[in-house]
Amino acid sequence: MTQFTRLAATAALMAASALALPAAAQPRTADPLKRGLQLTDFPRLVKLADNVYGYEEIRQPGFTTVSLVVVGRNGVLIADGQGNAQATQTMLDRIRTVTNIPVRWYVVGSDHGDHTAGNSVLPKDVTFLVHPASRAQLVRDSVAAVAANAQAAAEAAGRGAAAPPPRVVVVPPNAMTEAEQSVDVGGTTVRVLFLGRAHTGGDLMVQLPREKILFMSEAYLNRVFPAMRAAYPSEWVRTVDRALGMDVSRYVSGHGFIEEPAASREELVAFRQALVDVIAEVKRLHAMGLSADDAIKQANWGQYADWFIAGQQAPVAVQKVYEEIEGKLMPPPSALDVEGDRKLDELPYRPATETRRPKTHSR
Numbered sequence: 001m002t003q004f005t006r007l008a009a010t011a012a013l014m015a016a017s018a019l020a021l022p023a024a025a026q027p028r029t030a031d032p033l034k035r036g037l038q039l040t041d042f043p044r045l046v047k048l049a050d051n052v053y054g055y056e057e058i059r060q061p062g063f064t065t066v067s068l069v070v071v072g073r074n075g076v077l078i079a080d081g082q083g084n085a086q087a088t089q090t091m092l093d094r095i096r097t098v099t100n101i102p103v104r105w106y107v108v109g110s111d112h113g114d115h116t117a118g119n120s121v122l123p124k125d126v127t128f129l130v131h132p133a134s135r136a137q138l139v140r141d142s143v144a145a146v147a148a149n150a151q152a153a154a155e156a157a158g159r160g161a162a163a164p165p166p167r168v169v170v171v172p173p174n175a176m177t178e179a180e181q182s183v184d185v186g187g188t189t190v191r192v193l194f195l196g197r198a199h200t201g202g203d204l205m206v207q208l209p210r211e212k213i214l215f216m217s218e219a220y221l222n223r224v225f226p227a228m229r230a231a232y233p234s235e236w237v238r239t240v241d242r243a244l245g246m247d248v249s250r251y252v253s254g255h256g257f258i259e260e261p262a263a264s265r266e267e268l269v270a271f272r273q274a275l276v277d278v279i280a281e282v283k284r285l286h287a288m289g290l291s292a293d294d295a296i297k298q299a300n301w302g303q304y305a306d307w308f309i310a311g312q313q314a315p316v317a318v319q320k321v322y323e324e325i326e327g328k329l330m331p332p333p334s335a336l337d338v339e340g341d342r343k344l345d346e347l348p349y350r351p352a353t354e355t356r357r358p359k360t361h362s363r
Helices: 003-025 085-095 132-158 233-244 261-287 292-298 302-306 310-325 335-344
Strands: 044-049 052-059 063-071 076-079 103-107 127-129 180-184 189-193 205-208 213-215 250-252 359-362
Touching: 052 085, 063 205, 076 085, 233 261, 233 310, 250 261, 261 292, 261 302, 261 310, 292 310, 302 310
Parallel strands: 076 103, 103 127, 180 359, 213 250
Antiparallel strands: 044 052, 052 063, 063 076, 180 189, 189 205, 205 213
């Protein structure tokens, strides 16, 4: 090798190292401040592909709630909303900065309030795609909200005050009847998939086959401690495995930051390991004969103690894994779960040439 060749090779290596520095230096965290961002940088749209966006908004206690936006000739599809009407309206307003095409479809990726509580501001003619278990949960939430609103109004009247604004829970009129459904938004095919129970009993994911994007909603929490209030811990691991087995380049989480493609898979693998390790730690404590309360006090979470909301969610995870060990988790609430679980080991991550034709939904 000549001196010139050596110098050129050294320069090329230095340039490559310099280009790699920003990615290497980017902290892997759900904390905006540790990533060099300010809370005033949000909400923001993140372009994932042509006519495909992620939407990041900050929620308490200071990390992101993520929605997916797909713009087609026939309409806009949104997967997951935000935690109140004002935040969801802000999202709709931001969408209008990139398109005037109306929102026609809404996917309930998670039925939890931090993703659905603002759905009252969605267009009245929007078509919902929701798992039966999530629809059933929204029915229960609606009944509870009506009772709570009545009680709050009565208490306000007793004080001679005006009633507070009522809590509104939007219940979709119908639920999916198959484990997958395709939507033609016009120029883009969107697959809505149930890959198994995970964070809730009805987690739905949104796949864009051409773009190789998978929005996982709360089945993927990027550097956020596994939140298990309504979870199925061991099934959650298997659901993530199915997602990892798909032909996907970019995985988008329901909380935590939207990552570049390579990092998005690395972080999903890291989250899967967090699920495995949390479950293993709780099983260890259960095998020692500890009560759940004592297990909470003695648990060693290692690196996950520094993940976002660990202090809040770790005790919940102990309780939920104890329920699973002791056979106290709810059984599948619908025929879709039973039939879906039977098929899912072979169906969800087959190549796009699979012979089974999914139901198509378009307007």
